Amino acid sequence: MSDIMRPIPFAQLMTWVLEEYQKQGSVFGVSKLVRHENGQALPIFYEKIESPYGPAAGPHTQLAQNIIAAYAAGCRFFELKTVQVMDGEELSKCVPKPCITAGDECYNCEWSTELTVPQAYAEYVKAWFACKLMARELGLGDPDGFVFNMSVGYDLEGIKSPKVDAYIEGMKDASGSAVWAECMDWALANLGKFQKVDEAYVKAISPVVSRSITESTLHGCPPDEIERIATYLITEKGLNTYIKCNPTLLGYEYARKRLDSLGFDYIVFDDHHFVEDLQWADAVPMLRRLIALCQERGLEFGVKLTNTFPVDVAAGELPSQEMYMSGRSLFPLTIALAARISNEFDGKLRISYSGGADYTNIKDLFDAGIWPITMATTILKPGGYQRLSQIGQLLMDCGSAPFTGVDVAKVNALSDNVPVNPHYRKPIKPLPNRKNGRQVPLVDCFDAGCRTGCPIHQDIPAYLMRAGEGKYAEALEIILRRNALPFITGTICPHHCGDKCMRNYYESAVDIRGVKLKCATEAMAQVLPTLKPAAPQSGKKVAVVGGGPAGIAAAFFLAREGVAVTVFERKESLGGIVRHVIPAFRIGDDAIDADIALAKAMGAQFQTGVEISSAQSLFDQGFTHVIFATGAWKPGDARLQYGQAMNVIAFLEQAKKAPDTLKLGANVVVVGGGNTAMDAARAAKRIPGVENVRLVYRRDQRNMPADEEELHMAMDDGVEFLELLAPVGVKDGVLTCSVMELGDRDASGRRSPVDTGRTVEVPADTVITAVGEHVDDALFAANGVALDKKGRPVVNETMATGVANVYAVGDARRGPATVVEAIADATAAAQAIAGMNPDLDVDKNVHPNYNKPLSKHGDLRTETTCPDTRCLGCSTVCETCTEVCPNRANIAIAVPGKRMRQIIHVDGMCNECGNCAIFCPYDSRPYKDKFTLFWSREDFDNSTNDGWLPHGDGSGVCTVRLGGAVKEYNVTDPACGLYEDLRQLILAVRKDYGYLVK
Template structure:
């Protein structure tokens, strides 16, 4: 495929809009349309008016006509058109992919990728279309929106004939070919409109822009900036904003701010700060330009800010330097606003675009900072539809002209941003949100939370049921796959939440909490209805180990009617969870309740039973044995001198005899995993302990512990001693070698490198939490082979060992594992032994209320505490469409296919510039712009691409050229038995019959 977009002719553009709206009630996929009444207040600006003071920033959402129209439909009323310069089109070196918006946003694009005349046409087409649509469909006043052009990057280029024609054409488009094209189409098609007549069309104002934003490259001298702005004010007579860079803050301020907010990994040096406009030069320059504009009756101000240049240090995008935006830019940009507003006593107009979104737009407007433009928030799931919520927040913003910036409020916002968790980066790198699957051509909707869960818990189903107050039904769904709802509802590592699409809105749905809520509310009812199943013949299973894996295996087998007995060497069930994990993390009652579920379905338990070998059980009449012993063997901490207490021993003592501990005042825990965090938090609570320190050879960013566990340890007062490798302990002192971080290792973590320097850490007690292991003695006695890491060698599909009828589950299979991984192993072993199934509720993950799921798109929780988790769940199993949401150009479309419950994704090749944004947010490990079924507009584009897709060759015969599984052939799709798979034939037919406007621009040939 090509990364070149094909502008849509005005006639086809209008056909598309009208037919989509009349058939589906949406405009370029925007279904929650924002309407303003004719008498709604409008803010005056540049002698024009706008119904709302916000819209898309110059960037990916203002490059094509359809982008601007989609933004308007979602509520935008101020549009900063994408910057143009003399270097354009295919001559513009834009690396692809060019956007990475997973969290803070990075890009390597700058100005329009179209030729300047093409860009001009797009802006005029959008202007004319909005004049028609606003009146016809009652979306707002035809005079209630403003277009603002943007140019760069030097005076010579701006004066060139190409850019001068662009500027003059937007000042008055009346005599341009594209204006004539739009006007002629509207007059010829008046019959398609109810509220438009010829007079209205002929009176549409051709004055598209009365204002301009100047964008300059980094390093542009102040004299050049002033010359350009003077030219735009005096020679072009345009209301003018000059875009300023965050480098005005100075290197030290920017570095310290980002470091303090957890963005210390973002790499940049001071060269841009030295080369860019300096604050001491900016203030007098801006003052002179303001006076010049005032003298000519024009508006003048600054646009804050440009994106922030940083190094490409981790392969985020191709190249050496990229531009940062989004929430990480807000504290910097609002700081620039503070400096400039103070310098001009609040009298300088500020247009804003540095990390603006739903969390701060009201504050910015209240401080007198507007118009407000955005890009990063629109690049995330929800896309343009995020504007709908912003439009409601800013509805009724008044009709008063700019009256100054409230400098006190802006200063307050700077302080707030530094303390607001929203602007703070998590301690650890974000986990991958991707499922380890390739996206299918059809029916690609999936709940990534389920894929992230080792047992594929039916999460959407039980979230929905719990939200409806049907806790018993929710608990039935949960326990179909998960027999430990209390344990997992309390301490599950919740990998499901790592994958949750809601992470891209604000925070994950609190899935684990809902599981516990269902268990607490419906446990007694569920327990009453559980009964032992009728005994199944031919099987009798023994399980060795009464931890999570053993209890789970017993539950699944007993529920299927298989006689099963668990042999536990301790006097109580629960394994590591009961005997090691601290009581402040999980109460004993949670473990007892889960064990009672297994008993209720018929599982038997023998406690205090030491088992010598699997053969011993087979000799007693058991047909199968599952070995499910935990990781109780201590890891080894190599010290040159002195010794350390093993973490398992320590945590067991904390639970069995907490008052008997004598640790001294200073405790050091060595390690960086979840067990180390447990130990450190337990030590904090031990009698006599005054200080607990955690020593780790890497930084906390590279600790294996979960983000949640790190945060809890820090909140408990544990001091993290990072980049220290223990050497030895003697006389109350732990000697460590100082480390630095080197290159990343195979896991992606940066390897620690010794410096030769040492440090001393006070240590009355040292606890080693450096990885637990499984004691292989039992496996050796059973004849089970183990690998070099001490894990049993098993068939990965069944978990059966080389000894027939002997299976392994949990830690012995994986090494130290999570509770839910233990359940996954128990499920697999039970399936292999007795054909156990857990699919009863799989189909219920998809909601019957498609409209409700669709309505959630684009709406962020600004107060998540006031929402239920069911309300926050985006119901991805019902409607995903992330790739359609996040595409600025609307190149990924959701298509209704008769007979298919889900809308299907079709990619339109001619509308895609390969920005890569859909690849970031597709929950599959895939890039939809390459991997989804693609509609091509020309034979040349089809031949130039490797995408699987289709090209219409003959409309009358419904003949298509199709690439499928790498093979190209022509098919008469309208004929039965044409040779295509039914799902593909149905998809192509659905596009033709329901979305024919998509084919309008291509040349149809006769085969």
């Protein structure tokens, strides 16, 4: 059954490790193995760790293979997943699935291990033994250079229960356990599989798996119970002990204020946990007593900071009522608590840290004397365990000095830095949808989100690669296949392609727009003379009405295909809104002129100062097709109850052409929240005599339609944002506005504005309305074109109207839109008229290395250059679902005849946490939608996944489910009737990945 994890026997685990490493150089998908060879190791718990970091008690320490993967990636401190008296099936029934979503800050609704306590014990012992063998055989470091730290909860009675007590004692000495014998017997019986491991080494492996423990305190646990548990663990069990503290120690007011100030105001929680949890006044004396107790016993004591933070499920993030927050939004709270504790105890209380630690801050934490440091959220993101490899290199020289105290000043500085560090600030706008809107296929699922997310489907990875090689001319040639306006789009495109970029989950999207402009600028002189149209197409002559971006793009594509095309523009210069309206500080005329030069080089003709109002008049001149690309210049309605406002287009035109003629007064108000409103506000700031520019919008900033970067540019220019105000009317230099407030959340978590009945007055010498321009419906009506309810022309997928051979493209048919959307419309019309094939897979033709897969590096890059070389090459390799799975249940395998590795899902390793579904670029769940390998008939029958169950008799017969239909196939027979790609996939597993099959 898909959500039940089936622990892997030790023999299969080690066979997997050794064979995968021999064939691929990786261990459970970790190819960047970290080797500790400098002899440095930090003392802790009378043991030592070669590096001060590792996975936190959570999904990455629940199964043996998870711990093994983390060890391969350089981890040497392992906080094992919490065990408690309620376990196994009883606990699983209480954990709704999916239970993890780590798209930005992370939320989960899981608790302790979903295994039974004896199963969890066996997993930890197997992992301990495996890491000992790997250390020697793979040369990863000192076999005694890592530590396992137990975690138990949540009440003393449960911890004293026979099964939890047996767990603790077994971890203190595993020598008498059946699982220890299983590991020892296999290792001794298989010495021939090793080159560096011998009998003496195996027999000398210590059965003391753990000497330390972290007390995990459930929210609401009384302070006296916390102290009783810790005292028991110290005095009765003799364990080095940490107590996990909750962020609620900071108090509700502090937590709410700090999260709000960083843009996390949408996270919903009240004060009940703060009231019910351990209080600061109780915690300090308790910790002092426990410090003294450990000193008496010769044991180490510390605090673990922090537990996750309980918040409400407000937008359906998970199928629960409450969830636990972690990641970068938890760091501001955890580091603040670390500072408070460090100040209180003068740096003498040891702090183990887990609360938003990642590559960006872990070195600073360690340098401040805070260690060991454990992580979960960062390794739930693309890159997965291999993010730990990068951290391993960062902390390689950790030294060998014992803990001497926390540097209070450095911890305070870390906490004080949070408000000014952009890493901890949530973007103003909600994160965009990163899905591609398609169902993931069973095979060949690699996908470049940037390409599918671009309205014109540019082959972005291909030109990024060429630019990275310095081959700008070739890159520009790739760009021009689908983009007729590389200079304009390279300057002002909203570049929503970047919304889909997988690098967003590392640090930020690749600078696709910047690279495009770099290519255009560097290669224009070389490429322009080489441009020439195809052979002339007889019988076609196209008129394009409107010389803005849509018109220029249509002319470029048609001319390139050998079609005679003329553009008629009513103004004296080409460029439309881009030239005449968008401020010069956004884009200069040189960029517009460069794109026009490209179209002219293809043979397009342009006539300016000519106004066309009738398609028939063009047909009468011998044109066979007419494309209306007239833009959306008709003013929107501000709906003021009284007074007059200036239209944004009229204002921007005048501000660009003759700013000195504008007399706006000292106070300007712009009504609207889109990109045009931001342009107007920024332009107004530059008009002589203007002192204050205020932007009024009925919603809050988060719900403004403007792009994130546009909001920031307006704020940087000093524009004042007045949120939740709806204009009523303007009179005598005052704009009266209704005060709005955010109402209840709907199913999506969005809060709509509601009128409070109150009003405010805003100084306004001039009011500029940017509330959406309209299409000139009269023009289309006069030409017999049917209109929709919004007054826009009705067109089909080719941009054809109901009038024969008449098309409408760009803003003329969409209303105000983007330049790249205008190019998309022009492409569709050119395809229909000229049979143009923009060649989606152009890189197959012009990129000689197309069939050579890129290697995903997965490292965070804090500095970028132009051209930006951080592209992960998702068009040739994705494998994201394999990276983000804590249990390694999604696996990439090489299949003969396939140029890229294929993904299979292993049912028995999955608990349906759902994390892979968050990051898959498709609207799919790999754990449900990828071809699945089953280990038992029971699990096969209890699943609906497409997949196969090997019969295990060596015959090649498998039971296969496809589309709900179940049938047996002998996959060794080419004529068995199974879809060939799937047959080859199964054969590849049989031949090269036998260790995947139980």
